[in-house]
Amino acid sequence: MTSLSVVFDEVSKFYGEVLGVNRVSMNIPPGITSLVGPNGSGKTTLMNLMTGLIHADAGTILMRGISPRDPEKLMRITGYATQYDAAPRWATGFSFITTGLLLFGYSRSEAEQQAWKALEQVGLTDAAHRKVAAYSKGMRQRVRLAQAIAHDPEIILLDEPLNGLDPLVRAGTIELFRTWANRGRHVILSSHVLQEVDLISDQVILIANGMIVAEGKIRDVREEIQEHPSQFIVRCDDASRVASLLFDEDHVTEIRLNEDRLGLLVMTRDRERFSRSIGRIATNGHVIDSIIPADENVDALYEYLIGEGK
Amino acid sequence: MDRQRRVKQAWTIARIELRRAFFSRRAFWVYGLALFPAVIFFFYNLSIQIRRSSLQSGSLTTPALIDSIRIGERDEDILARLGKTKRDYRWQSNIRVRDKEEKSGITTHKIDPAYEARYVRLNIMVPTCSSDRTTRIYEFEVYGPDGATNLALHRPVTGSTPCSADEGPEKAVNGSVAGGIKDRWCSHEPRSYLQVDLGEPRPIGSIVIRHASAGGESAEFDTCRFSVQATNDNKIFATVVGATGTRLVEEITWHRNLVYFDGRREVRLSFTDGRLTAKNEKLLVDFEEDRKVFAGVFQFFYLRLAIFFGCLGIFMNLFRGEMLDKTLHFWFLAPARREVLLAGKYGAGLIASSVIFAFGTLACIAVLLSGHSSAEVQQYWQSAGSAHLFWYTAAAVLGCIGYGSVFVAAGLLLRNPIIPAAVLLAWESVNGFLPALLQKLSILYYLQSLCPVPAPVDGDMPALLRLLLAPAAPASKAGAVIGLLAVTAVVLWLAALAIRRIQISYSTEA
Ligand SMILES: Nc1ncnc2c1ncn2[C@@H]1O[C@H](COP(=O)(O)OP(=O)(O)OP(=O)(O)O)[C@@H](O)[C@H]1O
Ligand SMILES: [Mg+2]
Numbered sequence: 001m002t003s004l005s006v007v008f009d010e011v012s013k014f015y016g017e018v019l020g021v022n023r024v025s026m027n028i029p030p031g032i033t034s035l036v037g038p039n040g041s042g043k044t045t046l047m048n049l050m051t052g053l054i055h056a057d058a059g060t061i062l063m064r065g066i067s068p069r070d071p072e073k074l075m076r077i078t079g080y081a082t083q084y085d086a087a088p089r090w091a092t093g094f095s096f097i098t099t100g101l102l103l104f105g106y107s108r109s110e111a112e113q114q115a116w117k118a119l120e121q122v123g124l125t126d127a128a129h130r131k132v133a134a135y136s137k138g139m140r141q142r143v144r145l146a147q148a149i150a151h152d153p154e155i156i157l158l159d160e161p162l163n164g165l166d167p168l169v170r171a172g173t174i175e176l177f178r179t180w181a182n183r184g185r186h187v188i189l190s191s192h193v194l195q196e197v198d199l200i201s202d203q204v205i206l207i208a209n210g211m212i213v214a215e216g217k218i219r220d221v222r223e224e225i226q227e228h229p230s231q232f233i234v235r236c237d238d239a240s241r242v243a244s245l246l247f248d249e250d251h252v253t254e255i256r257l258n259e260d261r262l263g264l265l266v267m268t269r270d271r272e273r274f275s276r277s278i279g280r281i282a283t284n285g286h287v288i289d290s291i292i293p294a295d296e297n298v299d300a301l302y303e304y305l306i307g308e309g310k
Numbered sequence: 311m312d313r314q315r316r317v318k319q320a321w322t323i324a325r326i327e328l329r330r331a332f333f334s335r336r337a338f339w340v341y342g343l344a345l346f347p348a349v350i351f352f353f354y355n356l357s358i359q360i361r362r363s364s365l366q367s368g369s370l371t372t373p374a375l376i377d378s379i380r381i382g383e384r385d386e387d388i389l390a391r392l393g394k395t396k397r398d399y400r401w402q403s404n405i406r407v408r409d410k411e412e413k414s415g416i417t418t419h420k421i422d423p424a425y426e427a428r429y430v431r432l433n434i435m436v437p438t439c440s441s442d443r444t445t446r447i448y449e450f451e452v453y454g455p456d457g458a459t460n461l462a463l464h465r466p467v468t469g470s471t472p473c474s475a476d477e478g479p480e481k482a483v484n485g486s487v488a489g490g491i492k493d494r495w496c497s498h499e500p501r502s503y504l505q506v507d508l509g510e511p512r513p514i515g516s517i518v519i520r521h522a523s524a525g526g527e528s529a530e531f532d533t534c535r536f537s538v539q540a541t542n543d544n545k546i547f548a549t550v551v552g553a554t555g556t557r558l559v560e561e562i563t564w565h566r567n568l569v570y571f572d573g574r575r576e577v578r579l580s581f582t583d584g585r586l587t588a589k590n591e592k593l594l595v596d597f598e599e600d601r602k603v604f605a606g607v608f609q610f611f612y613l614r615l616a617i618f619f620g621c622l623g624i625f626m627n628l629f630r631g632e633m634l635d636k637t638l639h640f641w642f643l644a645p646a647r648r649e650v651l652l653a654g655k656y657g658a659g660l661i662a663s664s665v666i667f668a669f670g671t672l673a674c675i676a677v678l679l680s681g682h683s684s685a686e687v688q689q690y691w692q693s694a695g696s697a698h699l700f701w702y703t704a705a706a707v708l709g710c711i712g713y714g715s716v717f718v719a720a721g722l723l724l725r726n727p728i729i730p731a732a733v734l735l736a737w738e739s740v741n742g743f744l745p746a747l748l749q750k751l752s753i754l755y756y757l758q759s760l761c762p763v764p765a766p767v768d769g770d771m772p773a774l775l776r777l778l779l780a781p782a783a784p785a786s787k788a789g790a791v792i793g794l795l796a797v798t799a800v801v802l803w804l805a806a807l808a809i810r811r812i813q814i815s816y817s818t819e820a
Contacts, residue, residue, distance in 0.1 A: 015815070053639055053814040075645035082643075084816060086636035090329060102322050103644040105315065147640075 003065035005029050006050065006155065006186060011059030013045055020045040021210040023059070028188060028205075032181045034197040035190040037207035043190035044083055045210070047157050050188075051080045063155060064186075076104070079148035083159040085140055087132035093119060093143045094128040097150050104151050118150035119143075121176060123169065137164045145173070155186040162189075162196060174200050230271050234278070235263040235289040242286055249277050316650050323646070323654025324661065327628065331662035336631055337623040340663075343616040344670030347607050348677050355681035358595055365571035365594070368396030373572040379589055385566050385581045397569035404562050415448075415523030415532050419551040424455040424513040427540035427548070430462065431505040432519070434497075435553060439534035444473065445497045447533070448487040448525035450504060455515035460485070462506040469495060470502035479504050487525045494525055511542055517551060597682050597690065601698075604678055605763035608671070608702060613757050617667050617709040618735065624663050625717035626727045628655040629809075636816045648809045656718050656802065663710035671706045675699060698762045701787070705760040708794050712753035715798040719805035722812060750793060759790035 006028040013020035021042040035043045048054045049061055052068035061067065066074045087096055097118055101111035119128050122142040127135065132143055141164050149156060162170055177187045177200060191197045198204065206214040236242050243255050243264050251270040258264060268274040275291075282288050331337070371392045379388060389395075430452050437445040452462040462483045469479030473496035482495040482504055495504060517538055522531035538551035566581040571594070580588040593599075632638035641651050679687050687695075720730035738754040749755045 048814065051643060053642055055811075055813055071642065072645055072647050072650075075643055078643075080643050082639055084636050084639060088635070088637050088640075099326055100640065100644065102326070103319060103646055105318070 007062045009060045011056045019210045031202035032187045033203045034201040041207045042210040077154040079153035080157040081144040081148040118146040122146045158189040233292045320650045320654040324657035327658030331658045340620040340623045344666045348673040351677040369571045371570045383586045399567040415521040419517045424515040426511045426513045428511045429541045431539045434502045436535035440530045445502045446522040447482045448494045449520035450482040451518040453516045466507045469504035470497040470499040621713035625659045625714045626721040629721045639814045649806045664707045667706040701762040715801040722808040756790040756794035
């Protein structure tokens with residue numbers, strides 16, 4: 001069974017001093033999996049690691065049982081549409097894909113047939129013989145998609161594949177993902193908007209700052225985030241009085257008083273009700289100097305994914 | 311089975327990459343480098359052609375007539391025999407020399423009519439015509455109109471301070487010149503003088519002065535300018551010999567050059583004063599000479615610079631170009647080993663560079679041959695020609711193999727192409743100084759051993775330059791080929807290690 005999954009075991013990657021991903025362990029079964037996280041969270045890093053474009057500093061990766069260090073085997077069953085928006089100067093959409101297919105050992109006519117099929121799937125046949133360099137952003141996005149799937153791979157990696165697609169094309173593309181997933185393939189895509197992928201994914205993996213924050217079926221992830229207790233540091237003059245007022249609220253699970261009696265650490269299950277409570281306390285004449293979220297990762301992610309979407 | 315598939319894959323990659331190798335805009339100047347010698351030889355041929363047609367109109371004669379010319383012949387005779395030539399240059403050279411008519415160092419001055427006086431005075435205005443400022447008079451003789459007796463002989467005499475006590479004025483009237491420098495009057499004074507007392511007024515008909523060279527010294531010290539005066543009372547002086555000197559005359563030499571051409575040889579005849587003194591024959595096109603020039607151009611320009619920088623352009627670009635274009639990941643995402651990718655790309659670079667530089671070599675040789683008569687070319691062809699052609703082409707191709715491997719490795723390991731180029735160029739240049747073992751790690755060492763004709767290293771080059779250009783002790787041809795391939799294999803193995811470790815990281819690349 002594991003040999004049919006994409007498995008990360010304690011994988012870390014650093015770019016010099018900069019953290020790429022840190023001790024990531026995950027097990028991705030076939031189906032549509034979305035890597036979701038804000039810019040710079042490590043989505044591309046994970047995908048590059050999966051395909052051997054970069055090498056992990058620690059940990060092991062197995063793609064359906066194959067190491068990314070073995071491109072000869074791995075890339076036969078893997079297609080990767082990267083986020084790098086470049087194509088060879090000489091290439092038309094058609095020649096670009098055909099050329100790639102030649103390396104799989106197809107004869108030219110086979111390769112041309114396959115390439116045409118891939119272009120049909122992404123709806124680019126009209127522009128097939130124009131230079132890729134002259135394509136629009138959405139067309140380049142689609143030609144990369146076609147290039148990734150032209151050899152019928154089992155594992156399809158797509159870095160932000162829905163970026164820059166108009167609603168009509170986007171719907172068609174999502175339908176393609178579904179078809180592939182139903183055939184038992186891996187479709188792993190990345191996005192920084194949860195709403196964009198939550199309906200179509202079988203599984204969502206939330207990433208922030210190079211770490212997996214939540215993982216699972218989409219509903220579980222939502223709840224996990226909603227219920228993830230948030231911590232705040234509240235600085236005020238009469239900390240003990242504020243603490244007792246807050247303690248009456250049922251969303252507050254824990255309060256710790258600072259030793260200097262000028263601040264307290266509050267743990268709450270519901271951020272919105274917490275902020276309403278603080279507002280009430282302030283209007284009742286207690287001076288609140290500042291409220292600092294203490295758990296930035298999840299907080300930021302929450303703001304980003306849920307807050308923005310509303 | 312696997313191996314066969316990989317070879318096929320590498321070949322597929324090479325075919326795709328040929329486009330980049332041949333037509334990459336970053337490497338277009340490679341063509342310029344490759345064809346440069348051919349172009350130069352073309353223009354050289356053209357200039358020869360122009361010279362030939364210009365010689366043929368107006369200076370043409372036959373080989374037999376040219377062979378008939380002998381040193382010492384008169385120019386007019388030769389012109390009459392060979393006909394007029396357009397290239398007829400005349401000029402004259404003048405030098406000032408002492409009058410040959412004059413006996414060495416002796417001047418005679420007639421005084422006509424004779425002048426009667428008791429004292430005769432020699433005034434030296436310029437002691438010598440050189441930079442020397444010393445007056446040297448060996449004898450001062452005064453004769454009557456009959457010219458029989460020297461009236462001044464042993465007479466009392468005064469004069470400027472002598473150089474030494476035994477070089478006083480009396481030595482100028484002692485009747486002898488043969489006693490060496492102690493037999494002269496000598497003075498360092500500017501505008502010195504000498505005055506003889508004849509005892510009573512006597513008619514003076516002529517004066518003879520024996521200067522430095524009459525006494526055996528260099529003619530350079532002969533008196534340059536002087537005059538002679540006569541007086542009876544030491545108050546009123548009559549100038550009897552106006553300012554004069556040992557005589558200088560202009561010697562004029564007539565020069566003439568005639569140039570003739572017999573279709574092959576260009577002959578330059580040099581005449582002095584109407585007689586042939588030198589006959590210089592030069593082949594208008596000298597096949598042997600041209601082949602030597604080609605050997606030099608091939609070794610010093612082609613191997614060292616053109617192929618070196620050409621391979622730099624082509625091979626460094628194979629990977630670096632794709633990093634800059636951000637397209638390298640397409641290759642890494644293909645189902646091929648990284649080593650296969652390396653092999654494919656190197657193969658493409660090799661095909662392109664070999665074709666370009668082999669063609670450049672052949673083109674240059676072809677242009678070179680086209681300037682020579684077909685008979686000569688045919689003869690060359692039957693003797694060494696085809697072997698030369700083979701080894702020159704082989705050296706060019708092997709150069710691409712060797713330098714290509716180095717630059718493909720450098721392109722994988724380093725970002726900046728300037729650094730490896732500079733280091734390698736320096737390494738190859740100082741190769742001649744290195745110990746034998748290290749020499750074997752240089753590409754150039756092997757390439758030079760392959761060249762069929764040794765490059766001309768001029769004797770009057772600066773010693774350092776000669777050391778740099780002179781080939782190191784050559785290896786045998788087979789040894790050179792094997793050695794070069796061995797070095798290439800090692801470098802490619804290093805490149806294979808490097809390509810396995812490469813990671814895609816475009817952001818920091820540019
Ligand atoms: N080549 C690199 N050199 C240095 N740091 C890098 C490099 N590539 C990525 N990083 C860093 O690694 C972290 C993760 O980057 P990554 O590209 O994986 O993020 P991402 O989730 O794909 O972001 P985005 O949504 O913008 O595509 C970031 O902090 C980034 O700055
Ligand atoms: Mg990314």
